[in-house]
Amino acid sequence: MKRLLLLLALGTATPLLAQDPEEVAPNVPFRTSYFPYVTSTPNDGLFGVARMLRYQQAPWDARVTNFVEQSLDAGYSTRGSYLVRGDYRRLMMDQGWRVRAHAEATREVRFGESDPIPPPDEREFLRRERQLGSVDVTRRIAGRLHVAVRGAVDRQVYRGDYYELSDRYPETVSTDGLIVCITTPCPGSGVSQQLTQNDAQLRAALVFDSRDKEYDPQRGVLAEVGAFAGSAGDGYHGAYGVARGWVSLHRLTRVTARLAFRAHSRTTAIGIRHEIPAWEQSITTLGGGTSQRGLPVGAVVSRGLLLGGVELRHTLLDFGGLGAITGLAFVDGGRSFRDPSPLLDPAPGTTIPSGRLRWTLEDWTVSAGGGLGIRVLRAAQLNVTAAKANGSMRWYVSSGWSW
Numbered sequence: 001m002k003r004l005l006l007l008l009a010l011g012t013a014t015p016l017l018a019q020d021p022e023e024v025a026p027n028v029p030f031r032t033s034y035f036p037y038v039t040s041t042p043n044d045g046l047f048g049v050a051r052m053l054r055y056q057q058a059p060w061d062a063r064v065t066n067f068v069e070q071s072l073d074a075g076y077s078t079r080g081s082y083l084v085r086g087d088y089r090r091l092m093m094d095q096g097w098r099v100r101a102h103a104e105a106t107r108e109v110r111f112g113e114s115d116p117i118p119p120p121d122e123r124e125f126l127r128r129e130r131q132l133g134s135v136d137v138t139r140r141i142a143g144r145l146h147v148a149v150r151g152a153v154d155r156q157v158y159r160g161d162y163y164e165l166s167d168r169y170p171e172t173v174s175t176d177g178l179i180v181c182i183t184t185p186c187p188g189s190g191v192s193q194q195l196t197q198n199d200a201q202l203r204a205a206l207v208f209d210s211r212d213k214e215y216d217p218q219r220g221v222l223a224e225v226g227a228f229a230g231s232a233g234d235g236y237h238g239a240y241g242v243a244r245g246w247v248s249l250h251r252l253t254r255v256t257a258r259l260a261f262r263a264h265s266r267t268t269a270i271g272i273r274h275e276i277p278a279w280e281q282s283i284t285t286l287g288g289g290t291s292q293r294g295l296p297v298g299a300v301v302s303r304g305l306l307l308g309g310v311e312l313r314h315t316l317l318d319f320g321g322l323g324a325i326t327g328l329a330f331v332d333g334g335r336s337f338r339d340p341s342p343l344l345d346p347a348p349g350t351t352i353p354s355g356r357l358r359w360t361l362e363d364w365t366v367s368a369g370g371g372l373g374i375r376v377l378r379a380a381q382l383n384v385t386a387a388k389a390n391g392s393m394r395w396y397v398s399s400g401w402s403w
Contacts, residue, residue, distance in 0.1 A: 028056050028067070037382065039075075040397035041289065042296040043110040049075030049083070058091075060321065065215045065379040067091050081109050096140035103133045111158075112168060112274075112287075112298040126160040126168070128298075136279070138207070146207040148224075148279050154199040154232070156271050162193050168301050169195065170341035172233060172268045197270055199232035203277045215378050217246045218254055224279050228264075232271060238264025240276050242283070252315040260307040263357035266339060274298050276305070281400075283307075285334070286365075289398040292334045294367020294389025302336030303355030306364070309333060313373065326373035332387065333366040365389055 032054045039047040056068040069089040076082045085104040092098065111128035134152035141147055158165065166173040176195055205226025211217040222244045229237040240262040248254045260283070262276045276283040276291075285305055287295030292307070311330035318324050339355035369387025376382075385396050 030054055030056050030068070035380075037380075037399055038397060039399055040395065042394045042396075043079075043113045043298075044081040044108060045078035046397075047075045047077045047081070047083070049073055063211070063213045064091050079109050080107075082107050098136075098138035098146075100136045101134070102136075105131045108297070110296075112301075113296045126158060126164050129157040129159075131155045138279070144208055144210050146209065148205045148207055148226075150201075150203040150205075150277065150279075152199075152201045152203075152277075154201065154271055156197050156199070158195040158270065159192055165193055165195060166343060169270055169273075170343045171266075171339070172197075172270055174342050175234075175268050195270065197232045199230050199269065199271055201228060201230035201232075201272075201277065203228040205279055207279050211246065216375065216381075218248045219246050221245045226277070226279075228272075228277050230269060230272060233268030236264050236267035236269045236272055238262065238272070240278065242276065242278050252318065254313050256311045256313070258307065258309050260305075261357060262305045264303060266303065266355065273301050273303065276307075286336050289383075289385075289396045292332045292365065292367060292389070293330070293369055293385050293396055294332060294387035294394060295334075295365065296394065300334070300336045300365070302338055304337030304357030306335040306357070306359070307333070308364075321378065323374070323376045326375070327370070328373055328383075328385070329368075329370040330385075330387070331366065331368050333364045335360065335362075335364045 032052070034050070034052050036048065036050050039049060041047075050073070052072045054070040055066040058064050058067050067090070069087065071085075071087045073083065073085045083104065083106045085106075086102070088099075088101040090097075090099045106129070108128045108130075110125040112126050132152065132154045134150055136148060136150040138146050138148040158169070162173075172195060203226055205224050207222075207224040209220075209222050211220035211222055223242070225239070225241040227237070227239045229235075240260070242258070242260040244256065244258045246254055246256050260276060260278075262285070264272055274285055276285060281290070283290045284297060285291045285300070285307070286302060287299035288297040309330060309332040311328060313326050313328045316325050316327050337355045337357060338353060340352050367387040367389035369385055371383060371385035374382045374384075381400055383396070383398050385398075386393055388394075
């Protein structure tokens, strides 16, 4: 561990001036490509996705793949989930600006699926439908230090059995007009209930980025800390931080480490409990390909949250700029903090939990796993991973980088 920390420190000691701003070549033409790909999660099954990408390519030795990207993805899964997603990215590094506009509509038919008890054919799963639009503007302050501001509007609809909703979101259920029931049988059991929330969120962050390459980093640090506020439920505010470091142990081997936290006020809002509104892309918590690969997507609800992990990647076959096949091994961990349910009256003398964030190594959910990474050219990255947590093995097939 001491050696790893020393290597991470050395990796960040590169002079700030080494990262010169790239300049967009005025005569670089736009190109368009069409291609299919697949993803898979324990919740949604196998996704088939079609993609259209229009881009202005950066020079081959640049730290970014493209200066401008416009993409549209549409997919459907074997369990009836779907996604439609549009992205616009402009990396105006010659002027010190970056802009990303994002819009998506999704349906997740088994969001937050936990271990299948009772059996899946006897259990009602929670469904989440979401429409999201956001704009993130980043300005370089000096060297590798940036400030980023993001505004987003979000509509989320949760459908499920009363018991499922009240167990996961008791504060919201007890104040949103649904049946409040602490006895059995409950008048609402067996009947589909629905929670709908609209959110307008603002996030501001300081970002330090010393990665050598953004599309396949070998060394450097990406660290950010930010604050956010939103209008969903009775409103909320909070803070988060994410630090990631890459160290090359060998030309073909690198180690990545990550530590993250998120804390927000007590609220009846739901969406923020499943997300860290990070720069570049939000992290879905707790459980999923970007947070804890041993758990299903959104399996654990939390107000306070800790994340951590270490990943080792070794290139098995290197085809240079054409691509590579990489073996990987990792350990993911996380800890959630929940407030006591307002629907229950704790027994006298019992310890009452708190959703406030605490820095602790106790009661983490830890998973160990491995897999393969397949890179095509400089941008297309596919990861196939398997990890075990709480006695169950879960598989993910994901595009892009886990961290």
